Amino acid sequence: MIAKNAIETGVNWFHSKNWKVYKFQKEMWQAFFDLPNGLLNAPTGSGKTFALWIPAAMNAHAARSQKKRLKVIWLTPLKALANDIKLALEEFSYDNKLGLNIAIRTGETSAAERKKITDAAPDALIITPESLHLMLSQKNAPNYFSNLQCVIVDEWHELLGTKRGVQVELALSKLRAWSDVELKTWGISATVGNMDEALATLTGPSQKGQIIRANIQKKINIKSVIPKKIENYPWAGHLGIRLMKEVMDIVKQNNTTLLFTNTRSQTEIWYQGIMDKYPEMIGIMAMHHGSIDNDIRRWVEDALNAGKLKLVICTSSLDLGVDFRPVDMVIQVGSPKGVSRFFQRAGRSGHGPGETSQMRFVPTHALELMEAAALRSAIDDDLYEPRKPLTNCIDVLVQYLVTLAVGDGFFPDEVYHEVQSTHCYKELTIEQWQWCLTFITTGGESLSQYEEFSKVEILNGVYKVNRQRTAMRHRLSMGTIVGDPSLKVRFLTGGYVGTVEESLISRLNAGDVFWFAGQALEFVRIKDLTVIVKKGRNKKGIVPRWGGGRIPLSSQLSRLLRQKFELAAQGTYESVEMKRLRPLLDLQARLSIIPDSQTLLIEKTQTKEGYHVFVFPFEGRAVHEVLAGVVAFRMAQSQPITFSISMNDYGFELLSDQEIPIEDALEQDLFTVKDIFFDITSSINQSEMARRRFRDIATISGLVFQGHPGQPVRGKHLQMNSGIIYKALADYDPDNLLLKQAEEEVLSLQLEQERFLESMGRINQQKIKLIRTTQPTPFSFPILVDGMRERISSESLSERIAKMQVNME
Known part of the structure; x- marks a missing residue:
């Protein structure tokens, strides 16, 4: 009865909005009530949010007469998406008089709002993985989540294959155990090359599930910006910015354009270059990347939505989900290094159902034009990269166990079976499990004499954290996002700009100028881990470089690229890009x-x-x-x-x-x-690589403390502290599972x-x-x-x- 009502309500509401109801949406509305678990595979801008929210909302509304408890969790990987999601969910609830209370809990939620959510549970809660784990650590958490009906994991493809995804797997295993009803688990994912494995990772290997596919062929118009003269001897990095005139011609022909670069440094360079040559863009152009202050990024997003900006130069910080309807053109500078990333970025334009996305590819050297041809073929043939899930992440597991111990505590036998129900830990042995329990109670063989590593106590078989200081430090350290060592940047007169890496600042003297957030900043001094700056008069300065700038080509794109070169070897030049590259390739064949x-x-x-x-x-x-x-x-x-x-x-x-x-x-x-x-x-130097990798593992597992709010431990001290522990473990506890994990991550992830x-x-x-x-x-x-x-x-x-x-x- 509820299913029939949900479908009728969804169809009527869509019609009232003059929206088309797609077949996959009706399938999803029915499947939600027929199946406990599944994965919705739909492209950006196809109406996937309402495909899952409508049945979840109707189900929650039907249960409102029961106890006032949380019924729906909407898990999002980005807190920046939370407000837009809330508006969408509230729109349906309000229009259909469901009376659902919808709240947000992220790292930016105020203490007062967090208390309100804890004291009186909303019907639906939009939350990030980190904030969900914080709630698992609260007293009385089992009772709080006992009436939970459904967890919807948005942008699952972004979490899959990351330690944040493992956090989600663990949280779901616990929520299933606490729920008094059969908990529904549904994910929303863009296309990846291993959809079945993506589903199995979300639901757990023992759970059945179904993939609902939108089967909507997203139309993408891809054209390359081809330089008038192609050099026979190309070199990386110089060509992109030389095509600025061609890029700006495209920008002028459109209302709003997103220009994606692969690194934050390139974003700064393009912004500075356009500002110098096209001063008329000042005020209608902005920049968006992960090191810029949150308030500035939010202003950029709001201005984008309002149609006030003609151009935004950005990195992957704008890859995901927020619906910027005014965007009608996307420009990709340089190889996106993967098919999925290119497709995701293209979808930021023509965001609505049925609209065509407009994408322009700007090569940074001539041979990248071959990649443009390969990308077009990949998208035409639906060839996307797989995202391989992680296995046996011991650092995430020990953090999770301390999280449970900070709350009401846990019985190890119960939690072992829950943990084994996840894809990540399905092969966790009893010996590895016992090692984890020993680690959180004593610190293991080599650290047992240090009290700070004995975090969890055992009382009547219950593993529990009893020291308030330990609980507080753990809550401050929860999460799996370990940033590069960075310092805040603040004006002498006040006003926060963003963060830059320590390595840049260590090379600066007072009076030196560097470009950041689109401004020339003069370095004044470092005070309390904050870089104090003032506006620079000299407009020439260095551009900061951040770690992680050189992403390798994906295996899928590499294979497609080899295919294109094989066609060239056979004398077949099928695309515009290949035809323009023919003189260069002919020279390669001659030499x-x-x-x-x-x-x-x-x-x-x-x-x-x-x-x-x-x-x-x-x-x-x-x-x-x-x-x-x-x-x-x-x-x-x-x-x-x-x-x-x-x-x-x-x-x-x-x-x-x-x-x-x-x-x-x-x-x-x-x-x-x-x-x-x-x-x-x-x-x-594998041992050195493992030592550096160990820094992140040590932080996640709680071996090193990153500091209190406003008083972070400096990056070099973190590295030094984790380095000391690494050496001690290597010398006295070589079989330590966290050491082994560091070595395995070097091989499997880094190499x-x-x-x-x-x-x-x-x-x-x-x-x-x-x-x-x-x-x-x-x-x-x-x-x-x-x-x-x-x-x-x-x-x-x-x-x-x-x-x-x-x-x-």
Whole structure:
């Protein structure tokens, strides 16, 4: 009866709004009542929010006569989305006189509002994973959540494969245990390459579920901004900003444009460049990235919604969900590195159901035009990257156990079975579980003499935190987002600007100018972990660089790119981009070859820099970094030789001051997978990488404390403290599970071990073509320049490259 009423109400309400009711929405309204769990797969702007909210709201309304308890949780990965979601949910509730009380709880919710939510539960609560875990740690939490009917996880694809996603899995396992009714779990997800696995991770391996697919083909009009002259010798980083005039022509033809860059530094550079050349954009142009103050970002979002801005230059901080209807054009500068990211960004324009998204691709060097062709093919054929879920995250698990202990406490046998019901911990052994219990009660073998690590006490079989100081510090440290060491930036006269990394500030002297948040700022001093600045008179200054700027090409995009080069090798130039690249590719074929999918190209040449070997697996930067290290290590075993290593997404370079015996190395099976793990660990400083990785693990697991509000521990002190613990554990407790996790994360996440092994398998199936060239080729030149960039200042580099290009033409 409720299902029939929900469907009728939904259809009538859509008609009253002059909206089209899609088939998937009706399917979803029915499935909500027929099935306990599932995943709604729908593109941005298709009406997916109401597809799940309408049945959840009608179900909650039907139960209002029961106890006044929380009935629906709407879990969102971004607190910035919360207000827009609340407006949408309230609109349906108000129009249909349901009388539902809808509240928000995020890290920005005031203490008074948090108390109100705790004292009198709303009917529906919009919440982030971190805030939900905080609520799990409250006294009487089992009773608070006992009437919960449904949890809706929005943007599940963004949480999948992250430790925040693992937090969600654990929270769901506990909410299912506490609920007096069968808890419904539904996710909303964009398309990923492993939808079935995404569903199983959300519901848990033992739960059944169904995927409801929208089957709406989102129309995307993709065009590349092709430079009038394509250089035969392209190099990364210089072309994008040179296309500013073409970009601004597009901006002028549209009402509102989002211009996406891949890094915060590029955002600052583009903003500064446009402001200098197009002063008329001042006041109608803004910038949005994760290091800018929340209040400024919120103002930008509000101005976007109100149609007051003509251009916003942004990073992934605007990738997700907020519905900016005025946006009618999206520009992507540089390779988005993945199909899903490109599709998500394209969907920010033409956001409404049935509308066409407009996307323009601006290459930062000529070869990226080939990626544009690959992206178009991928979207036409619905080829998206999988998001692999994480397994056995011990740091998240021990944090979660202390969270439960801070509340009413827990019985270990009960929680072990709940934890094992999740995808992440389905293979958690009883020995690993006992280790976790020992860790939270004593700190483990090597830390048991320090009282601060003995957080949880056992009383009558219940594991509980009894010390108020321990509980307070834990609540302040909860979460899995561990930021890079950063400092707040504030004006001398007052006013918060955002955050920059410590490494930048450590290089500045008083009076130095740097560009941040679109302003020239003069460094005054550091006080109480805050960078004090004033407006700079000198308009020239450095642009901050943040960590994580170089994202590798996804495996899906790498494969598609290889396919496009194979077409070129066969003489097939099917797209506009490939046709424009033909002169460059013809030159590559004359000087060397264009490899097909069965060929691994290796080029050998000599320049004033020294002796070069270039290898082109087209597997992405992360794989090339490891492979270059392994190749260099293996070659150095046969004779003393020193290399400089450079790489990009297409290949890597070995540079030496002596002849590189690549022919001998190939005869000795250079790319064999035999002893590969030994060679990997020998060729990279894995222990140092693991030590740095351990800093995040130590923070999440509670081994180090990040500080009180307004008094954060400095990044270098965090690194030092975690480094001391890492060394102590490595020396005295080498089997510590957190140490093992750090080593495994280096291999699986940082070095992409699984993808690397797949690449090695593919390389071993290929025939190797070694070509000695008289000069660098269009393929090798960008890698050559990347290596020079590390050794030469940017102005000298441009002059040097210009001379090289003239000599090679």
